[in-house]
Amino acid sequence: MEKRVYHLALKKNDLAGARIALIPGDPWRCGVLASVFRVQKELAFHREFRSFWVQDEGEPALIVSSGIGGSSLSIAVEELAQLGVQFFLRLGTCGAIQEHIAPGELIISEGAVRMDGASLHYAPLAYPACANWGMVKLLREACLKLGYRFHTGITCSSATFYPGQERYDTYSGYVIRALQGSLEEWKRLGVLNYEMETATLFTMCRVLGLQAGAVCGVLVNRNSTEEVDSSLVEKVELKLALVGKEVVNALSGWPD
Numbered sequence: 001m002e003k004r005v006y007h008l009a010l011k012k013n014d015l016a017g018a019r020i021a022l023i024p025g026d027p028w029r030c031g032v033l034a035s036v037f038r039v040q041k042e043l044a045f046h047r048e049f050r051s052f053w054v055q056d057e058g059e060p061a062l063i064v065s066s067g068i069g070g071s072s073l074s075i076a077v078e079e080l081a082q083l084g085v086q087f088f089l090r091l092g093t094c095g096a097i098q099e100h101i102a103p104g105e106l107i108i109s110e111g112a113v114r115m116d117g118a119s120l121h122y123a124p125l126a127y128p129a130c131a132n133w134g135m136v137k138l139l140r141e142a143c144l145k146l147g148y149r150f151h152t153g154i155t156c157s158s159a160t161f162y163p164g165q166e167r168y169d170t171y172s173g174y175v176i177r178a179l180q181g182s183l184e185e186w187k188r189l190g191v192l193n194y195e196m197e198t199a200t201l202f203t204m205c206r207v208l209g210l211q212a213g214a215v216c217g218v219l220v221n222r223n224s225t226e227e228v229d230s231s232l233v234e235k236v237e238l239k240l241a242l243v244g245k246e247v248v249n250a251l252s253g254w255p256d
């Protein structure tokens with residue numbers, strides 16, 4: 001019997017030639033992303049990793065949730081790469097830290113600040129976390145075609161949602177001194193947003209010879225509030241789904 005990878009519970013035959021994976025954090029989002037494709041089939045749901053096989057006009061693709069955080073994402077990417085996936089596109093949510101970025105808009109990451117932790121197991125901190133430039137170009141073209149407002153730049157990936165993103169609205173209300181003022185500093189340095197997985201994805205894909213991109217929908221502007229606006233989730237997930245489908249169709253036929 002064909003072997004299944006341990007965490008995703010997928011086997012090579014399940015991919016039926018798919019080389020591209022769309023990677024949301026949330027397993028629920030997999031169903032939303034799959035729903036915009038012409039053909040969709042749920043393959044597995046093991047721990048935080050839910051998988052669909054989808055196809056539209058071009059090559060087939062997988063949709064696989066990463067769960068929250070770089071360590072969980074690294075497992076999904078490792079196991080998908082073992083099965084033959086070459087292109088990884090994170091479709092996530094985030095908090096904006098620049099004043100001019102509005103909730104509901106999209107942020108395409110060109111690179112990421114490596115506060116994720118997990119990427120240190122792939123390369124020393126001095127190594128940059130960069131997107132594949134071709135994937136950035138396809139993401140920008142998809143957003144322009146769909147008429148979505150978007151921003152392109154540097155993302156800060158934090159190992160934690162609360163202290164690493166300098167949230168005080170927590171149980172203790174305390175953020176350690178090393179992180180106090182960090183939001184203001186990233187803002188001064190032109191960083192656009194906080195989320196939790198992109199730096200791991202970019203670093204490990206670069207090191208392993210895989211191609212990676214990331215786009216996130218904004219759920220909060222941190223200059224106004226620490227609280228995420230969950231009423232925006234549905235709206236940004238639909239945008240992410242349509243952008244993901246455009247990129248999958250455009251990637252068809254690309255060399256590995």
Ligand SMILES: O=P(O)(O)O[C@H]1O[C@H](CO)[C@@H](O)[C@H]1O
Pocket residue numbers: 024025026067068069091092093094161195196197
């Ligand atoms: O919506 P997803 O893709 O999970 O992304 C963001 O949301 C989670 C935190 O709420 C983290 O995973 C963060 O990166």
Ligand SMILES: O=c1cc[nH]c(=O)[nH]1
Pocket residue numbers: 093094095096161165194195196219220228
């Ligand atoms: O502020 C936010 C919103 C979503 N995801 C994050 O990691 N941070």
